[in-house]
Amino acid sequence: MALFGNMSMIIVILLDTHLHTPMYFLLSQLSLMDLNYISTIVPKMASNYLFGNKSISFIGCGVQSFFFITLAGAEGLLLACLAYDRYVAICFPLHYVIHMRKRVLVLMITGSWIMSSINSCAHNVYALHIPYCRSRTINHFFCDLPAMLTLACMDTWVYEYTVFVSTTLFLVLPFIGIACSYGRVLLTICRMHSTEGRKKAYSTCSTHLTVVTFYYAPFAYTYLRPRSLRTPTEDKILAIFYTILTPMLNPIIYSLRNKEVMGALRRVIQRICCSV
8 A cells, every 4th residue: 555655646746747846846755755664664574474584684674774764764854844845835925936946845855865864874883883682582573773772781871862862853843843834824824815725725734734643743752752661562553653554644645635636646547548
């Protein structure tokens, strides 16, 4: 479902010229991230479950962890960029073309990737160079660094502090920015005279807020708590939301609740049928 949904979003946005706008360009990047995000974890987890081979190499664990942290951080920042896009579009519509020009979009996307990659490198370099002297069994369905570090034979309080800092930078601050943006957006929507414009703005904003809630809430709840208050079972249940459900539901939420995407999908299908 995730592969089909995200690939469909990318192809529709690419092929339909009506969707060649900053918001849909950012949405195509979100689908690309989700596509890579779920592919980092689910295939290995599924093969482990189906074939009973519940092992992964040390290097493989590091690679999986690197891509997970990179994509998780980049998606958190990209969701904040989407909130900024809606803020400018609704609150400053006449300035939208200036504020959301192509150069700004490229900076937003490359900045999200670069910042999250640097953060991921820092975490992985630390985690892969500490001694592990206990059981090598990770109580999780993927190589989550906090779950790995419970097996370390040294005090990892420094790492726990860096997890708190990076979670604040990549999740809490973007979430505060999103909340402030949508607070201003809701005030602007309430002052709108056009009923149609108000409905369209509410639809777009409620869609984005649904995605944000699904992604940020379980992530922040998991990584901001001290280790003494966390349990492996609870961590695994919460991880399902941001590693599996969110990448799977994002394209469904954005397409089924968006008339422009559904219209573009029909046009692309008609074009393909006519060409055949």
